[in-house]
Amino acid sequence: MVSKNELKLITSLHQKKYRNKHQLFIAEGAKGVLELLDSELQPYKIFKTRDIDGLPLDKTVQISAGEMKKLSSLKTPSEVLAVFHMPEEKNEKGEGLILALDDVRDPGNLGTIIRLCDWFGVSQLLCSENTVDCYNPKVVQATMGSLARVQINYVDLENYLGSTDKPIYGAIMEGGNVYDSTLAKDAILVMGNESNGISSSILKKVTNTLSIPRFGSRQTESLNVATATAILLSEFRRS
Amino acid sequence: MVSKNELKLITSLHQKKYRNKHQLFIAEGAKGVLELLDSELQPYKIFKTRDIDGLPLDKTVQISAGEMKKLSSLKTPSEVLAVFHMPEEKNEKGEGLILALDDVRDPGNLGTIIRLCDWFGVSQLLCSENTVDCYNPKVVQATMGSLARVQINYVDLENYLGSTDKPIYGAIMEGGNVYDSTLAKDAILVMGNESNGISSSILKKVTNTLSIPRFGSRQTESLNVATATAILLSEFRRS
Numbered sequence: 028m029v030s031k032n033e034l035k036l037i038t039s040l041h042q043k044k045y046r047n048k049h050q051l052f053i054a055e056g057a058k059g060v061l062e063l064l065d066s067e068l069q070p071y072k073i074f075k076t077r078d079i080d081g082l083p084l085d086k087t088v089q090i091s092a093g094e095m096k097k098l099s100s101l102k103t104p105s106e107v108l109a110v111f112h113m114p115e116e117k118n119e120k121g122e123g124l125i126l127a128l129d130d131v132r133d134p135g136n137l138g139t140i141i142r143l144c145d146w147f148g149v150s151q152l153l154c155s156e157n158t159v160d161c162y163n164p165k166v167v168q169a170t171m172g173s174l175a176r177v178q179i180n181y182v183d184l185e186n187y188l189g190s191t192d193k194p195i196y197g198a199i200m201e202g203g204n205v206y207d208s209t210l211a212k213d214a215i216l217v218m219g220n221e222s223n224g225i226s227s228s229i230l231k232k233v234t235n236t237l238s239i240p241r242f243g244s245r246q247t248e249s250l251n252v253a254t255a256t257a258i259l260l261s262e263f264r265r266s
Numbered sequence: 267m268v269s270k271n272e273l274k275l276i277t278s279l280h281q282k283k284y285r286n287k288h289q290l291f292i293a294e295g296a297k298g299v300l301e302l303l304d305s306e307l308q309p310y311k312i313f314k315t316r317d318i319d320g321l322p323l324d325k326t327v328q329i330s331a332g333e334m335k336k337l338s339s340l341k342t343p344s345e346v347l348a349v350f351h352m353p354e355e356k357n358e359k360g361e362g363l364i365l366a367l368d369d370v371r372d373p374g375n376l377g378t379i380i381r382l383c384d385w386f387g388v389s390q391l392l393c394s395e396n397t398v399d400c401y402n403p404k405v406v407q408a409t410m411g412s413l414a415r416v417q418i419n420y421v422d423l424e425n426y427l428g429s430t431d432k433p434i435y436g437a438i439m440e441g442g443n444v445y446d447s448t449l450a451k452d453a454i455l456v457m458g459n460e461s462n463g464i465s466s467s468i469l470k471k472v473t474n475t476l477s478i479p480r481f482g483s484r485q486t487e488s489l490n491v492a493t494a495t496a497i498l499l500s501e502f503r504r505s
Contacts (some may be wrong), residue, residue, distance in 0.1 A: 148481035171487050206504045242387035254496035261497045265445045
């Protein structure tokens with residue numbers, strides 16, 4: 028059973044304003060929920076429509092598929108929906124490779140990028156304040172549990188980049204060929220918005236531009252920001 | 267206005283069976299539709315809810331947002347929905363780098379991979395018969411017009427791979443480090459299913475295995491098939 032108050036609280040978490048107010052967020056899908064339970068994150072409450080191994084009994088309640096449909100943020104709800112406490116915000120880490128996102132809007136792209144940071148051992152993900160919220164349910168779903176293993180901070184990116192002395196690489200269409208570039212280990216890589224790329228105020232802070240050469244026809248659209256991030260992080264790590 | 271018969275025809279195209287029967291498919295979204303119009307593909311009919319430059323007048327009709335909602339396969343319909351004739355099937359191309367997909371199921375992944383083939387100039391995309399249909403409306407949307415520029419064939423992959431003398435590279439978790447591998451220019455790269463990887467019958471045909479090293483924690487899930495494809499195609503092209 029889901030009480031009226033719980034239903035109200037949990038559906039409110041589909042919105043960033045209420046996630047921040049309550050310091051809670053939603054994760055959907057058994058695989059991702061189990062991975063998050065296996066991290067430092069603390070569950071607030073878990074709802075399931077069928078028995079699944081590994082869920083903490085004292086925090087889990089069984090509900091009907093109809094109730095799950097009301098709680099879920101997905102078109103096709105999963106069998107598990109968990110509500111987690113947000114972790115306390117930590118100070119930004121300063122060492123190693125840092126990835127910075129300037130106004131990335133698509134939840135699926137941010138989720139994929141968080142997963143890439145986890146794979147490539149990127150210590151710190153910085154998001155501009157207009158980047159999509161990493162506790163958006165669609166982002167959480169796309170991260171598949173990586174959310175708990177990547178440190179993410181929302182910052183005034185222009186300000187942050189103005190106060191660092193690391194090299195700042197920016198991915199732009201007319202940038203230097205990444206295959207021919209020497210990439211520093213201790214650096215910041217900036218990726219821009221899906222339609223507009225890196226904004227002009229941030230571009231002024233970039234010290235080295237990068238691009239991925241195109242081998243196909245001229246007509247080809249730019250690469251998707253998540254696939255471009257995959258290729259560039261691979262280039263930073265491979266050498 | 268949309269007639270009853272048109273509505274029936276177009277909504278039937280949400281299903282593969284009827285796409286094949288009528289040899290028609292749907293593309294949604296102004297950007298993708300305009301790119302497809304700028305290719306060899308022939309439009310059958312186009313529906314719009316507001317004026318958009320570049321649509322052929324003789325094929326385009328204005329409809330209401332309510333009518334678009336009925337035609338659309340999307341949760342949030344776009345302002346343009348076009349129906350195109352499927353191109354005639356061509357023989358597979360034999361030269362250069364060929365990408366083969368073994369049972370890739372997610373439409374977004376296939377769409378992203380088609381866009382990557384276009385970017386990296388992959389001459390031929392081969393899909394196993396159980397791979398998602400490339401004319402699925404969600405695939406078409408994710409390709410952003412690249413669909414018209416990449417040759418795609420659905421084949422009996424086991425059979426095909428058994429009859430080629432090119433090197434066959436397969437991406438698997440325990441494969442050889444791609445950064446240390448010498449990659450042939452004239453080759454086939456096989457990518458597997460989102461959950462299960464490359465199936466055992468296909469794996470028998472693979473002559474060289476590849477993997478992307480993990481730099482993060484051991485807990486990290488495998489990379490998404492589209493991001494792994496991005497990194498591997500980049501590796502084939504960079505050298």
